[in-house]
Amino acid sequence: MTSRVLITAGASGVGRAMAEAFDAAGAQVWVADIDVDALVECPSDWKQSLLDVSDETAVSSTFKEVEAAWGGLDVLCANAGVAGPTAAVEDVPLTDWRSCLSVNLEGAFLCSKYAAPIMKRQRSGAILITSSTAGQYGYPNRAPYAAAKWGMVGLGKTLAMELGPHGIRCNVICPGSVEGPRMEGVLQREAVAKGMTRDQVYNGYASGTSMGRFVEGRDIANMAVFLASDAARLVSGQVIAVDGHTVNPDPKL
Incomplete structure (x- = not known):
């Protein structure tokens, strides 16, 4: 794979796993992340940008930098996200609602907005949006997160229709519960909300x-590499769960 790949939130977690998988597949990797310390820990041969995906000026600047350096962009992994609050809907502050949607949904929108013209000029490209199984089911006590992730599914399907005539594919990956620090925080907060142990x-x-x-992060990364490859050249507009097959999104013990 000789693709030029930009991954948001690519310096840690699922994004880092994606970056490593694309690197191993022979792609050029560019990680954009808000975490300075995580960026420092990335391999020196990866290009990188400090980026808040909810800041349109910063997003625009990053994509201009990418096009100037690479002359184009083959793959966008719109992967940045936050867990948002864990609380009953009546207890969710509007500021927390807006913050969650701003990073997850608006971040994916902004990155797609600025990737699209680059890919249109070359008449090729793949956009991969990291949603969640929360974008396929209702999740009690996670209203902002679920709303954002459902919105990302709609965004991805619409982009596939709009950009397909320009040779650009778009697919949505829906991870289930992923081992790691972010999910650990969710577990702790949900345990408090439900009166259960972690x-x-x-x-x-x-x-x-x-x-x-x-x-695990590598499971999501493997799907991303496949969807970005020629092996998936006619796979577009799909919402693919990598979750071990969710049969009950809110099991009661």
Whole structure:
């Protein structure tokens, strides 16, 4: 793979796994992240930008920098996201609602907005949006996050229709519960909200899948590399869960 790949939130977690997988596949990698310390830890041969995806000026500047350096862009992984609050809907402050949608949904929109003209000029490209299984099911006590992730599914399907005539594909990846620090925070907050222990919540999520386990960043990364490749050249407008098959998104123990 000789693709030029930009990954938002690419310096850690799922994004870092994506960057490593694309790098291993022979792609040129550019990671954009808001975490300075995580960027410092990235390999020196990866290009990088400090980026807040909710800041349109910063997003525009980053894509101009990418096009100037590379002359184009083959793959955008719109992967940046935040977990948002865990609370009953009546207890969610409007500021928290807006912050969650701004990073998740608006961030994916802004990155797609500025990637599209670059890809249109070359009449090729692939946009991969990282949503969540929360974009396929209702998730109690996670209203802002679920709303944002459902919106990202709609955005991805619309982009596939709008950009397909220009040779650009768009697909949405919906991870399930991913092992790592971000999910750990969700588990702790949900345990408090439900009056359960952290392990009870963890086991509840795992038992809500037919395979009985959480997924890992590499599972998401492998799907991203496939969807960006020529092997998926006619795969577009799809919403693909990588979740161990969710059968009950809110199991009660």
